[in-house]
Amino acid sequence: MKHLLSIADISRTDAIKILDTAAELARVSDTPMKKLPTLRGRTIVNLFAEDSTRTRISFEAAAKRLSADVINFSAKGSSVSKGESLKDTAQTLQAMGADAVIIRHGASGAPARLAACEWMSGAVINAGDGTHEHPSQALLDAFTIRKHLSQGREDLQGLRIAIVGDVLHSRVARSNVLLLTKLGAHVTLVAPPTLLPVGVESWPVSISYDFDQVLDSIDAVMMLRVQQERMSELFFPNAREYSRYFGLNTDRLNALHPGAIVMHPGPMNRGLEITAESADSARSVIIEQVANGVSVRMAILYLLLAGDTSIEAGL
Amino acid sequence: MSNESRKTLIKNGTLADGRVCDVLIEDGVIHSVAPTLTDPEAFVFDATSMIVMSGLVDLHTHLREPGKEDSETVLSGSRAGVKGGYVALSAMANTSPVADTAGVVEQVFRLGKSAGLLDVFPIGAVTQGIEGKVLAEIGAMADSFAQVRVFSDDGNCVSDPLVMRRALEYVKKFGGVIAQHAQEPALTLGSQMNEGIVSATLGLKGWPAVAEEAIIARDVLLAEHVGSRLHICHLTTAGGVEIIRWAKARGIDVTAEVTPHHLLLTDESARSYDPIFKVNPPLRTESDVMALRHGLADGTIDIVATDHAPHPGESKECEWQEAAFGMLGLEHALSIVVATMVETGLLDWSGVQNRMSVAPARIGGYSDHGREIAVGAPAHLAVINPKAPYRVDRDQLQSKSRNTPFHGMEFSARVMATFFHGQPVFQEGRSA
Numbered sequence: 001m002k003h004l005l006s007i008a009d010i011s012r013t014d015a016i017k018i019l020d021t022a023a024e025l026a027r028v029s030d031t032p033m034k035k036l037p038t039l040r041g042r043t044i045v046n047l048f049a050e051d052s053t054r055t056r057i058s059f060e061a062a063a064k065r066l067s068a069d070v071i072n073f074s075a076k077g078s079s080v081s082k083g084e085s086l087k088d089t090a091q092t093l094q095a096m097g098a099d100a101v102i103i104r105h106g107a108s109g110a111p112a113r114l115a116a117c118e119w120m121s122g123a124v125i126n127a128g129d130g131t132h133e134h135p136s137q138a139l140l141d142a143f144t145i146r147k148h149l150s151q152g153r154e155d156l157q158g159l160r161i162a163i164v165g166d167v168l169h170s171r172v173a174r175s176n177v178l179l180l181t182k183l184g185a186h187v188t189l190v191a192p193p194t195l196l197p198v199g200v201e202s203w204p205v206s207i208s209y210d211f212d213q214v215l216d217s218i219d220a221v222m223m224l225r226v227q228q229e230r231m232s233e234l235f236f237p238n239a240r241e242y243s244r245y246f247g248l249n250t251d252r253l254n255a256l257h258p259g260a261i262v263m264h265p266g267p268m269n270r271g272l273e274i275t276a277e278s279a280d281s282a283r284s285v286i287i288e289q290v291a292n293g294v295s296v297r298m299a300i301l302y303l304l305l306a307g308d309t310s311i312e313a314g315l
Numbered sequence: 316m317s318n319e320s321r322k323t324l325i326k327n328g329t330l331a332d333g334r335v336c337d338v339l340i341e342d343g344v345i346h347s348v349a350p351t352l353t354d355p356e357a358f359v360f361d362a363t364s365m366i367v368m369s370g371l372v373d374l375h376t377h378l379r380e381p382g383k384e385d386s387e388t389v390l391s392g393s394r395a396g397v398k399g400g401y402v403a404l405s406a407m408a409n410t411s412p413v414a415d416t417a418g419v420v421e422q423v424f425r426l427g428k429s430a431g432l433l434d435v436f437p438i439g440a441v442t443q444g445i446e447g448k449v450l451a452e453i454g455a456m457a458d459s460f461a462q463v464r465v466f467s468d469d470g471n472c473v474s475d476p477l478v479m480r481r482a483l484e485y486v487k488k489f490g491g492v493i494a495q496h497a498q499e500p501a502l503t504l505g506s507q508m509n510e511g512i513v514s515a516t517l518g519l520k521g522w523p524a525v526a527e528e529a530i531i532a533r534d535v536l537l538a539e540h541v542g543s544r545l546h547i548c549h550l551t552t553a554g555g556v557e558i559i560r561w562a563k564a565r566g567i568d569v570t571a572e573v574t575p576h577h578l579l580l581t582d583e584s585a586r587s588y589d590p591i592f593k594v595n596p597p598l599r600t601e602s603d604v605m606a607l608r609h610g611l612a613d614g615t616i617d618i619v620a621t622d623h624a625p626h627p628g629e630s631k632e633c634e635w636q637e638a639a640f641g642m643l644g645l646e647h648a649l650s651i652v653v654a655t656m657v658e659t660g661l662l663d664w665s666g667v668q669n670r671m672s673v674a675p676a677r678i679g680g681y682s683d684h685g686r687e688i689a690v691g692a693p694a695h696l697a698v699i700n701p702k703a704p705y706r707v708d709r710d711q712l713q714s715k716s717r718n719t720p721f722h723g724m725e726f727s728a729r730v731m732a733t734f735f736h737g738q739p740v741f742q743e744g745r746s747a
Contacts (some may be wrong), residue, residue: 008516087632107634109588115630116587130636132518176517198523199515300725 004114004300006075006133007178015182019143021299029295039068045098048074050106054266055127059102062297086110087119094120100305123304131169138175138295142183142213144289148261149219157184162214164190164246165224165273168197171259171263173224177203187244188214194235211246215255222263223274224246239272248278261285269307323407323737324354328362331668331687338367339693343736362698365731368668370402370676370695372684373393374572375548375620375724380426382411387625387715389426394713399645400697400730402433403684408440409470415440415451417459424461432740436679439463439491441482443566450482457489464680467494469548472530474500479534483543494546495534497669501525507636509582509597517585519635524552524596529598531555535562547571550620551596553606560615570678573607575644575651576720590631590638591720598681611670612661618675621648625716626698643719646712649699649730650726
């Protein structure tokens with residue numbers, strides 16, 4: 001595997017390898033000397049054509065802990081915001097000798113275009129593309145779920161996970177559906193019908209329009225961010241009604257199965273899809289997701305770039 | 316174009332009806348058709364094992380001139396056309412400036428004449444600036460030197476039902492036709508590809524079939540109500556075929572076209588995120604493709620039209636959602652129709668001649684075209700070798716643009732020669 005573009009491209013074995021490597025690397029992060037020399041002399045470009053502070057700094061921290069040189073190329077003030085084409089940007093990065101490009105882009109498929117084109121030769125890592133996928137987020141979510149709930153198993157066999165909210169526009173949901181089911185979990189998507197894609201019936205998931213009905217039968221609930229602009233696009237009447245039917249409030253929190261965890265990819269709209277009580281409750285692993293993100297992204301960079309580019313080469 | 320001989324003898328060709336005969340052309344007109352003809356003065360074209368049919372007529376071509384001459388010109392589009400067996404093209408109105416006045420349509424008409432390879436019939440805009448609000452000077456375009464009979468805002472839908480009604484009524488005055496790009500805009504804002512299983516996975520905004528079908532349903536009813544003539548551009552959905560079938564059974568004066576790419580490709584190609592497959596209306600599903608083929612076979616869909624849409628490289632060498640809609644069609648349309656319709660047993664050669672020459676000429680009112688190959692008819696002919704396999708190469712096109720989705724595909728039928736007013740305007744293996 002040369003690139004990480006979509007969870008669809010990686011096997012169950014690859015996925016478990018990434019999670020295991022992340023667990024190994026997490027132990028390093030817990031030591032006072034956090035840095036590994038593995039990627040010394042390698043150049044990694046953070047190409048963020050769309051604003052995203054948390055994913056960018058997570059990848060940056062991961063790359064730096066592996067001693068790579070990191071160049072940040074963000075939308076604001078760069079040539080990308082001045083109308084430079086993806087092709088020209090890619091050729092520029094190629095000329096600078098980038099070994100890997102971590103790309104966040106508003107257009108679905110932009111990382112796939114970079115990887116398929118002849119404009120550059122480095123590894124491409126999808127850090128979120130449009131409404132398509134966000135593979136590293138799904139991997140860190142799976143890592144977090146496994147840590148809490150798998151009781152020593154290497155996969156997520158038999159776990160029941162609900163993904164709640166704007167599935168239609170969510171790259172996090174798409175990557176998670178692919179990854180969690182690949183790892184044996186049973187996924188239920190919970191959303192108003194307007195926020196599920198036409199074609200969702202072909203996905204290996206259950207669908208529910210009723211959040212309350214699924215609460216006592218899930219091991220983890222993953223809340224999705226609701227973008228402000230959806231309000232004006234008639235997907236639901238207003239924020240209050242959305243919150244009433246699909247928000248994770250205290251009553252719903254209390255109705256969860258004992259031991260169930262609460263997740264959110266961030267940034268949260270407190271009071272809309274999740275109340276402060278739920279976000280800050282003992283069941284919430286939201287902060288831990290952020291910490292795990294660094295380890296998982298270290299694993300991705302490590303496996304793609306260290307020595308053999310094949311993920312099978314391992315540690 | 317060679318002018319060495321005023322006589323051409325096409326030997327031993329097979330006409331679309333299956334007759335094997337010789338065709339002698341003199342002064343641009345078919346002089347005789349008989350099993351064996353000789354004429355020592357004539358330039359001889361050996362058409363043994365080849366099909367000789369009336370030259371192809373395209374009712375939907377984007378020639379880009381005036382305004383976007385970096386993508387195509389009337390001349391380069393004419394060269395692409397004759398290479399594909401075409402002798403008449405219908406230049407869509409969405410140029411810059413828009414062909415919404417007599418001046419612009421006359422300019423395009425004259426550019427076609429000066430290129431001289433085939434007939435270029437300008438299509439006039441229905442509304443000013445193809446904005447869908449105010450009727451363009453339809454009468455002036457009809458009365459102009461270009462004698463426009465087909466009107467379309469193609470690229471945009473005439474979405475306002477009152478504007479559409481008025482346009483349909485107005486063209487009755489001279490027997491015109493409104494060619495509708497059926498796309499309900501409110502249902503397709505920002506849409507990128509067919510809405511379905513593939514768009515759900517790819518996270519590309521969907522263009523639902525219903526956005527096309529709702530407009531077709533509305534417009535056939537409007538055409539019935541005002542008793543006018545409607546043509547539906549680039550039909551893409553199985554549901555659309557059903558509506559047209561229903562409308563025809565009801566006696567509504569509606570015709571419909573399908574493009575070569577919608578007969579061949581599906582939305583699965585979008586999985587590459589390569590915008591070479593981005594087109595409007597979008598590629599649909601396998602079952603839509605099958606419905607379109609059967610609709611074309613049974614005559615529900617009257618014609619094949621290319622929607623030839625040239626774009627410069629930078630419009631396709633980018634992210635999918637930034638890329639322009641559209642693909643080339645003229646040079647490979649016949650090959651694709653043979654692959655999808657003849658080799659599958661759905662259509663015979665007479666059917667191909669009907670769908671690609673006779674019927675489009677009738678809809679457009681192009682009386683010199685789509686004629687039976689018979690004494691006295693203008694010698695507009697295409698000669699096709701059904702078994703001359705070739706591979707499409709985007710670097711070997713006559714079009715100024717390279718945005719063909721068929722690059723690398725192999726087809727067996729090939730246009731060997733095109734005759735326009737008896738002149739060999741294209742011969743395979745000879746430079747234009």
